[in-house]
Amino acid sequence: MKFPLKILLPLILAAVVTMVFPTTRAAADEIKMVGVITQIDIAGPDAKTATATLTDNKTNESVTVIVDDDLTLDKFKDHRIVVGDEIRLKYEVRDGKNVSRYFRKTAGC
Amino acid sequence: MKGTVIVLSALLLAASAAQAKEHPGKASIEKNGYQGPSTCEAQGCHPGTAKSFLSTVHWKHASPASNVEGLEPGKEYGMKNRIYTMCNGNDTVNNLKEIPPNPKTGKTKFTGCNTCHPGNHISDVGSTGKEAENAIDCLLCHASAYDYRQRKPYKDGAGRVVMGQDRSVKAALSVGKPGVKNCMVCHEAAGGGVLIKRGFAFTKENDVHAAKGMVCVDCHAAKDHRIPTGFDPNNWANDGVRVSCADCHGEKPHQDEETNRHVARIACQACHIPRTGGALAKDFTKWTQGSDGFYEPTTLRMEANETVPAYAWYNRTVANTPSFIGPKGSRADRESRIFPFKIFEGKAYYDRKTGELLSMDFAPPMATGDTLAGVASAAKTLGITGYDPVPGWQTIYFGSSHLVTKTKALTCANCHAPNGALNFKALGYSDEEVRKLTSAALYFDKAAAKQKEDW
DSSP: OOOOOOOOHHHHHHHHHHHHHHHHHTTEEEEEEEEEEEEEOOOSTTTEEEEEEEEEETTEEEEEEOOOHHHHHHHHHHTSOOTEEEEEEEEEEEETTTEEEEEEESOOO | OHHHHHHHHHHHHHHHHHHHSSSSTTHHHHHHHOSSSHHHHGGSSSHHHHHHHHSHHHHOOOOOTTTTTTTOOOOOSSTTOOTTTSSSTTTTTTSEEOOOOTTTOOOOOOOOOOGGGOOOOOOOOOSSSSHHHHHHOOHHHHHHTTOOOOOOEEETSOOOOOOOOOOOOOHTTTBBOOOOHHOOOOOOOOTOOOOOOOOOOOTTTTHHHHTTOOOOOHOOOEEEEEEEEBBTOOOOOSOOOOOHHHHHOOOOOOOSSHHHHTTBBOHHOOOOOOOOOOOEEEEEEEEETTTSSEEEEEEEETTTSSSEEEEEOOSOOOEEEEEEEEEEEOOOTTEEEEEEEEEOOOOOEETTOOOHHHHHOOOOHHHHOOOHHHHHHEEEEEEOSOOOOEEEEEEEEEEEEOOOOOOTOOOHHHSSTTSSOTTTTTTOOOOOHHHHHOOOGGGGHHHHHHHHHOO
């Protein structure tokens, strides 16, 4: 049974890409955690990104994420979210960096 | 001529923008500092505003609720005293306080329903007099540079729990019309967490009005701090002023007359708010322990736009029983229109003897998970004795008036199709009517013509 080249070539390419860049797919995986903020670094009121470090409540490990959504950045800037707040966090790994996709305080009234 | 008009308009706009930025009284505030409402009322500015504010829902957390059945005539209802299963506590039984230490960690924290009250807690919900006037946190709603780190509860020298305020000159100099964050700092976290209660995010991604740069008070435009609200079946307290889509969009908002005819019996929200979100259900009889050792009511959370609403006739009067809070109305009632609702189910303790829902002080269960201790504490506060707690469920229909969309609004085919968005049978239509209402014959020619025009 023979496969035409135009079918075989994309399959081979896909296999090669998967082998060479094995982390690409893993990078899209979303990681969830709940943790307490230990540090927020933001470069001034016009900053477009910030980094937040949290201690995972389950593992006690420290996780640093890049935050780039406007709403959360604004909450950092006016201190609606501060060090000590507990956060429900979802992030993904992109190019070796943790990028926040969901950053919400667990508390409410 | 046209150019002159444009230049003049630009100059006027620039002048009004500059005026909006600099609130009068800057020099006085810089010189004397900001002392709260007395500063706002000084030099003839905003006279009597503080006293007037004490009679609003934002201060009283209650009002008469004439459209709700089963209430005591003359009594005011709201966060101050309501008992229902989204919150189960209220300002009275779940007053802001320091909870008992968690047995494992020994840690404690402050919590209470009235955390969002714009006073200092010494002058609390519904308080009156000069002290109350001076306690109003005007800047919480009006300052764009409010430092929210200041707004935390603490114990003063006398052991009283006080809610802090940012009364800095910096915050005072940033006063103006409330922005979205001024409202959302309280409203987005109501009901136990971000987007839990109402389940909407007022962001450009989720709401067409937010995408146009509008803020909450563009629609909820206050008159003497009385905030217009809609007729959410679960939002009883109101300032006696109302807001509706028609206030801006009129009764004939569409170019197509056939679509406009729908407005008589179908609320705008039914088509233009096809999604909802927030908590689906909560169990106040079983609290879940978090990794910090404290307990929270077990809650099923959904994102904004993650669920679909239920549709029902609503004549703006509210059925209110221990097991159901929701819209009254019917097809036969010409005051009724079809609205979308966010459905919520809550489990809590009822008194087996009376069938009435019992409320809960959150301090005991938050520390130890003991929910019956929370019921006992609330009963003690309310003077209820001899009750017999038994778990039960309550269904609540929340109004759905945000997450507005133009481009993703329901179209003819979404409703007028078998198994479409509307359950016509449940809405009171006969089998024959349902057959006609769920057929493409209703809109086929028009849709085909539009399709041809579009392509």
